[in-house]
Amino acid sequence: MTYQETLDYMFTQLPMYQRTGKAAYKADLDNTLAMDSYFNHPHKKFKSVHVAGTNGKGSVSHSIASVLQKSGLKVGLYTSPHLRDFRERIKINGEVISESAVIDFIANHKEKFEELKPSFFEMTVALAFEYFAKEEVDIAVIEVGLGGRLDSTNIITPLVSVITNISKDHTNLLGNDIATIAKEKGGIIKPGIPVVVGERQELIEDVFKSIAQERGSDIEFSEDCYQLKNAVIKAGRQELDFVSVKDEGKFKIECDLLGKYQQKNIRTAICAIDQLRKKGIDISDENLRSGLSEIVKETGLLGRWQILQEEPKVICDTGHNAAGIREIIEQIGMTDYRKLHVVFGLVDDKNTDEVLSLMPKEAVYYFTRASIPRALDEMKLKELANAYDLQGKTYPSVEEALCAAKQESEKEDLIFVGGSTFVVAEVV
Structure with missing residues (x-):
């Protein structure tokens, strides 16, 4: 099959949430686990960061990936949905997966897919994990597709889990109240793995604390780590002045994301980077500043202000x-x-x-x-x-x-x- 024929197969033969909605959502991990076993557990062959939330998880994922790339690492990035081309979902150091890799993946495993009948998203996650393992990435930033607890990405054990924020979205699948949605998103918190929460929200703060305590995971809220003292948008840049809550150290970030809402996302990304440093990932202050200054250039992020x-x-x-x-x-x-x-x-x-x-x-x-x-x-x-x-x-x-x-x-x-x-x- 050609690349377009391959995409047509993926989009029409298998349910795709972005196109068809609720009919494509599967409330269990059975297919994901079956395919993970079939591919010999590729997600265990690279380190990872897991990012969930209602808004901002794509921006946070790209921000973390950009910093890691500037640190000299080979970085996988899995996000959804795509805007122009399916291949935007799967990148290594900002380069999208090749058309031939997509074609070969479907052609070589089509028989298994037709046996298991996975959703579009389940199959795409399998493709991403297999590709990252094959290409031997050092670390992959994995964005949750929908929810968290039952999302196909939730088979990984990351170095750090990140939850950006919670608001009402996909209520027909995740629940009608914010606490229920938070429990679904909090499902990515793994035993003993630190979690960074991007926003302290009164109605659900205790939900995350409870899950973290139950699983023995350290939890940080980003505003407890850094305070934004000043922000200016000018000449195609956003200048952000942060102060560390712990030691009152000041530092300035120049960011190429122009949305005012990105201020919270950048702070969340910085907190996640701090956790990765504690895990032994070598990231200098210069890597941090450089990565956050060129997120669009380094990762190809589109459509944010x-x-x-x-x-x-x-x-x-x-x-x-x-x-x-x-x-x-x-x-x-x-x-x-x-x-x-x-x-x-x-x-x-x-x-x-x-x-x-x-x-x-x-x-x-x-x-x-x-x-x-x-x-x-x-x-x-x-x-x-x-x-x-x-x-x-x-x-x-x-x-x-x-x-x-x-x-x-x-x-x-x-x-x-x-x-x-x-x-x-x-x-x-």
Whole structure:
């Protein structure tokens, strides 16, 4: 099979959560464990870092990977979903897996896949672990796909576990209240393995403490390690001044991630790096600063407050649940512009009311849909949005919506593209 034929097989023969939603989610690790045995436990052949959470886990994963790369290590990075190409999910030192490696993996093991009938995600995790083992990476940063306890990545025993934050997302699978979701995410905490929690959240702090105590794991909350004293975004950089809570030492980080919400993610990544140092990973202060200054360059991270063009300024962001949208709206409010245009699409299994209630009413909307089965119909989205006094026209594709927004904008305007990861995927 060609690469495209291989992808077609993967996307159509096997359930894929990003495309079909709940039908692709498997609430057990049976297939994952069966495939892990079949491939002779590849995850045991490299060190790892495990990253879970509702928002920010992708940014934290890329940040840690960038620092490790700058430390001279051969670093695997597994994340999801992809934006432009499936191969973005599996990288070594910022380079995506080759097309031939994907083709060969499917061709050589297709018979086993058709016997086990794994989900798209289960198969992709097996591919990543097998690839990292074969290429002899020193360490791999592994992002949880969905949840934690029953996620296919949760067979690893990492050097450190990281949980960025918890908010309501995928409630149809993980639970309707934040404490239940936290228990699922906390399922990545392993006996005796330290865990870093990115945000201290009153409603769920004790959930993580309880799991950590039960499993004999040291737990740190990032704000107990570092305090952010000042932050400035200018000239395509974000300058962050941190102070160590333990020794009051000051240090400055220049970061190429421009989202204000990245401040928490960078602090979380720094705490995880501290834990890796304690485990004997050689990471200098210069490696830390250099890695955090070139995350996009080193890892190829896309879609996080990404500026696509100037005059008019076009910015996209993959934030897609209420907590993520709230952060985006806050940063839009800090941005200078004459008029706001929003190219907007959602998937049909989200809490649309909660998201729509947060969107600015003064903007002009271009309601659209991404080209995936889960996308919410643009006409239905407009109808739902009108109830929140959000006004605009509908467009059958993201490309047409963005084109219309550009045509109707003046150079001092701001065009924001988002609502769904898959809308952003069509513009980056």
